[in-house]
Amino acid sequence: MAETIATPTPPRTDQPLAGAAWMLATGFSFVAVTAVVKHGGQDLPAAQSAFLRYVLGLVFLIPMIGPMRRTKLTPRQLKLFTLRGAAHTIGVILWFYAMTRITIAEVTAMNYMTPIYVSLGAALFLHEKLAARRIVAILLAFIGATIILRPGIREITDGHVAMVFTAIFFAVSYLTAKRMADELPALVVVGMLSITVPIGLTPFALAVWRTPTPEEMFWMFLVAVFATLGHYSMTRAFAAAPVTVTQPVTFLQLVWSVLLGAIFFSEPFDIWVIIGGTVVLGSATFITIREAILRRAAT
Numbered sequence: 001m002a003e004t005i006a007t008p009t010p011p012r013t014d015q016p017l018a019g020a021a022w023m024l025a026t027g028f029s030f031v032a033v034t035a036v037v038k039h040g041g042q043d044l045p046a047a048q049s050a051f052l053r054y055v056l057g058l059v060f061l062i063p064m065i066g067p068m069r070r071t072k073l074t075p076r077q078l079k080l081f082t083l084r085g086a087a088h089t090i091g092v093i094l095w096f097y098a099m100t101r102i103t104i105a106e107v108t109a110m111n112y113m114t115p116i117y118v119s120l121g122a123a124l125f126l127h128e129k130l131a132a133r134r135i136v137a138i139l140l141a142f143i144g145a146t147i148i149l150r151p152g153i154r155e156i157t158d159g160h161v162a163m164v165f166t167a168i169f170f171a172v173s174y175l176t177a178k179r180m181a182d183e184l185p186a187l188v189v190v191g192m193l194s195i196t197v198p199i200g201l202t203p204f205a206l207a208v209w210r211t212p213t214p215e216e217m218f219w220m221f222l223v224a225v226f227a228t229l230g231h232y233s234m235t236r237a238f239a240a241a242p243v244t245v246t247q248p249v250t251f252l253q254l255v256w257s258v259l260l261g262a263i264f265f266s267e268p269f270d271i272w273v274i275i276g277g278t279v280v281l282g283s284a285t286f287i288t289i290r291e292a293i294l295r296r297a298a299t
Helices: 016-040 046-070 075-099 104-111 114-125 132-149 158-181 186-207 214-240 243-249 251-265 271-298
Strands: none
Touching: 016 075, 016 104, 016 214, 016 243, 016 251, 046 075, 046 186, 046 214, 075 104, 075 158, 075 186, 104 132, 104 158, 104 251, 104 271, 114 132, 114 158, 114 271, 132 158, 132 271, 158 186, 214 243, 243 251, 243 271, 251 271
């Protein structure tokens, strides 16, 4: 889920069915983002599509204005937010480019690598312990990514390369958010991203700008709506049930991707993408659940 970002999570109420249902809606919303970009953003430059999505989504920033105004940021925090905004800006441009070049299933499956890079980066840069089981999960994830790409067996396109780097840049963004979440309210962390990314996208969008049609504006606004719905339903899922319940449901995001791609875009069914994506997701799920268990044991 490339759109996944840190969101405020209310106290959990242990409603597993509700949590699974909300996570189901989350997966569908994020796949819808990819499908809408693929349909409505084919003729727009990637940087401009991304810029329009974030600018049109600024309306959803309104609930965050109060907490942001009350928060005094230190120079160090401003530098970290700038770093996160820059990394996310590059990731978003590459992601929008990839969405119009490769299948929806490939975008979804390769995006599962983001939490793997986050886990690896946390060990390298945040000095988190990298246990043997996590190392095995990371290695399996890279095997899964190789199954998806199959280098030497099929052509690796610029869309695939863009998606590889998308996951890396998003991982940098999320690692920075992870550090900031320990210091600032979640609404501030999310709100600052909503401000810094449009600023970062502005020069790239202006360099390739063409006047969008009303129909293209509608599609980009719809992208912002689905992205916001995805974040909202994800927050509700995490509030309703433990990650051991919600995380496995994200597999269905790959199912939606295959179905939407086949039905609406006549994309071929690629069993290797399904297998590789399942391996990557399984590894990411293991890491996520293990981290949740360790956090619970530490409290």
